[in-house]
Amino acid sequence: NAGVTQTPKFQVLKTGQSMTLQCAQDMNHEYMSWYRQDPGMGLRLIHYSVGAGITDQGEVPNGYNVSRSTTEDFPLRLLSAAPSQTSVYFCASSYSSTNYGYTFGSGTRLTVV
Amino acid sequence: KNQVEQSPQSLIILEGKNCTLQCNYTVSPFSNLRWYKQDTGRGPVSLTIMTFSENTKSNGRYTATLDADTKQSSLHITASQLSDSASYICVVSHLTGGGNKLTFGTGTQLKVEL
Numbered sequence: 001n002a003g004v005t006q007t008p009k010f011q012v013l014k015t016g017q018s019m020t021l022q023c024a025q026d027m028n029h030e031y032m033s034w035y036r037q038d039p040g041m042g043l044r045l046i047h048y049s050v051g052a053g054i055t056d057q058g059e060v061p062n063g064y065n066v067s068r069s070t071t072e073d074f075p076l077r078l079l080s081a082a083p084s085q086t087s088v089y090f091c092a093s094s095y096s097s098t099n100y101g102y103t104f105g106s107g108t109r110l111t112v113v
Numbered sequence: 114k115n116q117v118e119q120s121p122q123s124l125i126i127l128e129g130k131n132c133t134l135q136c137n138y139t140v141s142p143f144s145n146l147r148w149y150k151q152d153t154g155r156g157p158v159s160l161t162i163m164t165f166s167e168n169t170k171s172n173g174r175y176t177a178t179l180d181a182d183t184k185q186s187s188l189h190i191t192a193s194q195l196s197d198s199a200s201y202i203c204v205v206s207h208l209t210g211g212g213n214k215l216t217f218g219t220g221t222q223l224k225v226e227l
Contacts, residue, residue, distance in 0.1 A: 004156075042117065042202070042217030043157075050212065090156050098206075098213050101147065104156030 002026050006091050006105035013081040013112045021076040021108050023091030029103070031094045032074040033058070034066065036087040037107075043090065049074055050096075081112045115140040117205050117218035125224045130193055134221045136186040136203030144206040144213050148177050148188050151200045151220065160188070160201075193225045 007022045025032065033048035045058030049068040063085060065077040074093075078085060088109050092102040117138045126132050138146070145164045149157035161170045161177040163186070169178050174191045190197055200220040206213045 040219060042219050043215075044217075045215070092156075096212075098144065101159030101162055102157075102215075104158070106156050107154070 004091055004093055004103050004105035006089075006108050008108060009106065011108060011110050013078070013110065015081060015083060015112060017081050019078050019081065021078070021089055021091075021110075023074045023076065023105060024072050025074075025091075025093040025103070026072065027093060027103065028071060029093035029095055030071065031096050032068065033092050033102075034064070034074070034076045035090045035092065036060065037090060038087050046076065046089075078110075081110075083112045086110060086112045115205070115207060115216045117203055117216050119201075119203050119218040119221050121221060122219075123222040123224070125226060126193055128193055128195060128225050128227055132190050132193060132223065134188045134190075134201050134203075134223070136188070136218060138184050138186070138203070138205045138216070140184075140205040140207045140216050142208050143181060143184075144208050146177075146179055146186050147204040147206065147215075148175070148186075149202040149204060151202055153199070157202055190223075195225050195227070198223060198225045 004025045030051045034046040035043040037043050044060050047066040049055045055066050088107050090107050091105040094100045094102045120135045147162045148160040151157040163179045176189045179186045200222050202220045203218040205216050
């Protein structure tokens with residue numbers, strides 16, 4: 001049981017480049033979400049999904065796109081990377097968004113130069 | 114505005130000692146409160162979840178308390194170990210039209226020394 005798997009672990013991008021951060025879970029969780037973690041700030045929600053085919057925006061969605069074609073996968077796309085998107089990104093999944101603990105991936109550290 | 118404040122920001126204790134971390138929140142309407150442990154370079158790991166009707170919950174040497182009236186929670190760590198060195202994050206869930214949303218605190222950085 002791998003839990004939540006994120007790839008890559010580290011990435012350096014040039015301003016204006018695009019890329020996709022991968023997230024996969026093998027727990028049959030309906031709820032999946034993407035967060036970013038910046039120094040001195042709590043984790044902030046970027047996008048989330050309550051099931052395959054359903055996505056919605058979180059607190060800081062600008063510059064990011066998501067899709068959910070399967071229950072297992074929830075990729076995060078950076079359309080045109082900016083230095084302000086330098087951060088650590090975490091994918092999380094859960095049975096639902098209510099009273100269940102979230103399982104987090106180990107994170108992707110992204111640097112945009 | 115929904116906010117979660119944690120104190121202290123950082124803490125150093127000797128191995129074997131106990132410690133208590135604090136969390137105050139202004140999130141409304143309240144759904145549940147969670148404590149997570151985040152090791153350096155890793156994702157957060159859930160320790161406890163408490164709903165409105167629960168005022169204490171334990172997970173091994175970790176005991177969380179909740180006072181929903183004063184909107185305060187604490188995480189007590191008993192007989193600390195070197196492996197307890199991590200950031201401890203308080204997270205409060207509130208109800209919205211789109212389901213539960215989480216507000217994260219900035220964490221308390223705990224270091225356990227010999």
